[in-house]
Amino acid sequence: MEFTASLLLLFLPPLLFLLLAFLNGCQPSSHSEKFPKIYPVIGSIFALVANKKRRIQWTSNLIQISPSATYVLHRPFGLRVVFTGNPANVHHILKTHFSSYQKVDEFQTTFRDVLGDGIFNVDGDSWKFQRQIASHEFNTKSLQKFVETVVDMELNDRLIPFLSEAARKGTILDMQDILQRFAFDNICMIAFGYDPKSLTPYLPEQKFAQAFEEATKLSIERLLIPFPIIWKIKCKLDIGSEKRLRIVVSKVREFARKIVKEKQEQLRKSPSLEPADLLCRILSSGHADEEFVIDIVISFILAGRDTTSAALTWYFWLLSGNPHVENEVVQEIRGKSGSPVYEDVKDMVYTHASLCESMRLYPPVPLDSRQATVDDILPDGTAIKKGTRVAYHAYAMGRSEKIWGPDWAEFRPERWLEKVDGAAGKWGFVGRDSSAYPVFHAGPRICLGREMAFLQMKRVVSGVLRRFRVVPVAEKGIKPRFVAYLTSKMEGGFPVRIEDREE
Template identity: 45%
Template sequence: MILSLLLIPALGFLIFCLLLSSSSNKLYVNIKKLTPKLSPPSLGCLISFYKNRHRLLSWYTELLSESENQTIVVHRLGAPRTVVTANPDNVEYMLKTNFANFPKGKPFTELLGDFLGLGIFNVDGEMWSVQRKLASHEFSTKSLREFVVQVLRDEVAARLIPILENAAEDNGVLDMQEVLRRFAFDTICKVSLGMDPSCLDMSRPAPPLSSAFDAASELSAMRGAAPVFAVWKLKRALNVGPEKDLKDAVRTVRGCVDEMIRCKKETMAAGGGGGGGGGGDLLSRFLGAGMESEMVRDMVISFLMAGRDTTSAALTWLFWLLTWHRDAERRAVEEIGDGYGGSCGRELGFDDLKEMNFVKACLCETMRLYPPVVWDSKHAARDDVLPDGTPVFRGNRVTYFPYGMGRMEALWGKDRLRFRPDRWLDDAGAVKMVSPYKFPVFQAGPRVCLGKEMAFIQMKYVVASVLARFELVPVRPEPPVFVPQLTAYMAGGFSVRVRRRGGVM
């Protein structure tokens, strides 16, 4: 689930250039079966793009909506075609039916290769298959699920709730996005590495791993903003500018993880850590399975990347949406109260979380409108034809666009822009089965997100813990700006005042 777009509005054009994978500045867009078609090169298209540079996501969504088959083809002189689609049949074909013909591809893996190495999210073929099988086994175990819930209990009770309590007491302004982001990093480090970075402890400085990880993520995304693909490669060869900073940040991240692996191995060799896997965290499990240290390191870094900001982004947008839809918030609070048995003193268990259907519906509706990853691309290994008849040639970039898909009238109806959680529930109040190719925020097919259920557990736990006790009141009245980077975020943060919730609980 990793690609970048629109670091800031001023960089929008440069990132669009990366999507189109060329240094040429002449392009045209062909919206299939619509007229008039633009002929290359088209100054009109460049002018249109410049006019829409501050609303690229909306513009792309409009182009796809106008297309008869929700697919557009972008041409640039001297570069392969780029196919962008919001058509679920095409998405299923890419991610499942003809999965083998649509790997991530070298253009993608090169961008993140220095940071993620040979981890599961940055490799194709046999190396991906080996890691996937091992990770899939571990993610399906009951023991990992129980470990995750215990980590959440500890982090929520010891850190998240006290921070919100203090904010309510002081009537101060709190950046909820930053709090949730720090919470997510603490949680994923405990689950993946078995270590506590204490990012949510505001009295302590950020640990080296956290700071270096932030820098490596941002600098890797900057590669995607380069107007010419070769520029960052030249800077890397010369070891100058952002590439030097990236190299230093990656060295710190890998050094920290390597040291944890060394210590974990020593503990396991001495018989500590418990269990055949050496402990409940993923690092212990992978080492216990006999994996080489370098592959374990890269896998763990990939999981840190995947779990660091995606859940916090979804939660930030959900809490904002609920402040504008208090009726939905009231329904969520009532459902949460039933899960708690009427008392916040009782600990939530996995079964309690599983029953929170309306909360899950709210989360799905949030991610439909504000997906943590706006789009994802594959690269065709051979010539092909998509189900809607669009030809794809070897080396073409084929991109599916979850942000636009969530706004297609053909997929979600005339009220597609409304926050309406009930669209996810059947008449009995159970969560409906929706095709993952219509709602591909967790990908689908062989590469479907292994942490999907873990993510829902974490998000439900946080939503329940916060809404049962507090009401969030936004400080700014204007709608926030949605900014997709490696993971989407809310520009300027989500500043709120915290009020204790009275009444039911």
Template identity: 35%
Template sequence: MLDLTQFSSSFIPLTAAALALIFAIFIFRTHLKKSPQKDKKYHPIATSALDQVLNYYRLFDLLADLSRKYRTYRLSSFSRNEIFATDPAVVEYILKTNFPNYGKGSYAYSIFKDLLGDGIFAVDGDKWKHQRKVASYEFSTKNLRDFSGGVFKATAVKLARIVSGFSASDKSVDMQNLFMKATLDSVFKVILGIDLDALSGTYEEGARFTQAFDTANGFTSYRFVDFFWKIKRFLNIGSEAKLKKSIKVVDDFVYKLIKSKMEQLNNPHEDLHPGKKEDLLSRFLELKETDPKYLRDIVLNFVIAGKDTTATTLSWFFYLLCKHPEIQEKIAKEIIEATQVSGDSSIEELAAKVNEETLDKVHHLHAALSETLRLYPAVPVDGKICFSDDTLPDGFSVNKGDMVTYLAYAMGRSKDLWGDDAEEYRPERWLNENGHFQARNPFIFTAFQAGPRICLGKDFAYRQMKIFSMILLGSYRFKLNDESKPVKYRTALTLHMEGGLHLRVLPRFSHETGVNA
């Protein structure tokens, strides 16, 4: 990802000058000719591109602040409007009711194409429908669900063993960094069936891929605010030169794995190896999907969806548990009661008791994870392009080519949607009178999107986060390394913590007594 100081010193002055020129042209064009659409009514203009650039470091809070004044508002630029919505009726309309009229569009596709290709998160229409149909079926199979559960447990045990080293040495650990590596290991095993071993760093080629993939992801995100990226790509300079180099490393690695997997599945002797067709890539190959470029795009789209989103959510979750130790202890007690572990149980023994039955018992844990996603959604904003002129449920117009962006971050903090305590971390709001988890309206709680594009991996994400949390919180207590240091997000496509999450780790049980320490 990009250094914010470098961003501020070089990008902001150039952008401010460019925006001033564009705005002047826009005003001139507006006065030069009358609009033929006088009968249309548009949302109030509440922000500008310059305002967003100057507040880039706190962009999501800026948008949330404006949402307290206007439930839906817009930014008007030279080429189109960008509408920002927190109204559930508008969200439901673009994600479900009039779904065919709103999609990624050519703008987002041009930004994502180099990294994500024609993958499910970059395309619309028939390409999207085909991949969605196939992937939806595969994600619903018990085989993949059981396989992924075993992968999540094995990775969580490995993570807990690494954490135990920091507990013994009394040194702080960057949990966000570990979560990033652990989720990458998990998603690679589930999708490709290989051990990337990012946690241990012993697989050098895998480590190079990891670094290149993170770099490519960061520079792809940067395109959304870099007005000059196409020029830089044409000249192969600056961030675009680095992006191109990183994608080459990513492609070489992924194509090599795809080729190896295809050779493995074409070898009849490989049938002797149990579980070889459990990973997602093998299952796509069984469906006779053999175009390496198509498979490459599928792999990278699911990697990008399953890595950063889960890791950032777990990071904010552990941060909130450290800020609310009473909630951390309540969840730990629930985990211990559900698994019936004793003080002298090993990490492996605890993991063995984490199964579908015990996962279904930890309602407060599920609620606490959902409450984390409400306040810190992994994808804080998400936009769709309008394909033809339309009128939204609130009576305001939207033109062809306009972007309608729903603000998950702002919606989670809306008192209109969640009550006067909307900004408080209160997992109990997700529990019914029997103490059981109760889902909320997906057009209010938009962390996993909704409608036809609702996240295919929602249940997998919850399962992974619950397994990781049960094994870690059932074994250790966590505290912030520096209680006085503020924790901030880094403005990007996903809600990373700026500077990581540095925690102190304490054993949950005393080795001498076998009781809670």
């Protein structure tokens, strides 16, 4: 009897939705309309469902056609989500009124199974503690060590030999997978002192990575369900996608627990050992809650594995379609002495600009949200009620003519450069305000690891392009499909051939 009642509760929201649709004479919005229709009670439910698989592109389009670059999306039962690509609004939300916009309750609940109380899912003291502990990883000494030891070892001992063998055999590789493996090994070694050895010649099965990928996908699908009560009931009953989420999350946490246990044992045997990595510092700080430490480990794996690999995947694809940019990058690489590595990588101005340009068009985190803790009014006049979710849209902003000009669709690194006075042929990098380019967020929560990410990416680009061409297998003119869970991906991977580059 109790099970029957639970099933009735599970199917009641969809039945209610269909009944309301019938009573209101609702029909799906036509594709010729610019903005989705808004109906009583159910809001723009039809447009939401119709664009579920392309929500980033769809919401980006809505922002592009809005005069203020802000659009208020009506969800069922009077809920609103504000999407904005207006730099003044982003500055307001992330900087000047930071305390009035916190992590979204819905997001925290939805992702608690995967991220727990990790840095990306909390505010307040817990966030401050994790940020303070992590900041030690990003001083100059740590960054130099990261590039000259961890990245270089993985590059020279694993990635380059792997690509060389693929070039020799004419093998087709999934470059997205290869870059994820590379980044995964990097973050585990620098943050936890642990080498998962995922980028080895036989490409071992990555149980953690597969489980993590599925867990983030299933968690995002929770957010896309028009009636959250559905997934909550399924979770309570442990059925369907919620049962599967429980299984894959347990695999993710099992892997993270193994890393923590090994580090605890290492510290137990050598209690006077100076903390050499992030995990050492966390465990040495007195935090005995193992589950909390596991949450932190998972969050840093997400940050280090998924973001840089996503950025590099789209970068190599863009280079393949813009040979003039690739030639400039290769010339800059060949103009470097190769030693010391840290200084060479740091000074690669054109390559740095080309990476910024690539992330403008394909940001690793295309969309992020905050929740208003008070009633407010955004600089463009949009009224915000307490509890409203406000999403700033890096993907849409990278496609804004108001921000980047009429040539915004072009992959043009020169927009980030200017000639240096008195230095013939020398370029200087010109940064953009983070409110107009929130690829690394902005304000107090701006990404601590942005410099580390650039150093890592430039070292990979330098090492790979000095010796190889990365040639997509897809027919010319066929674009990969952009999909986004927590971070952006190429749907189906990025199949390429590796070719030796002639000197």
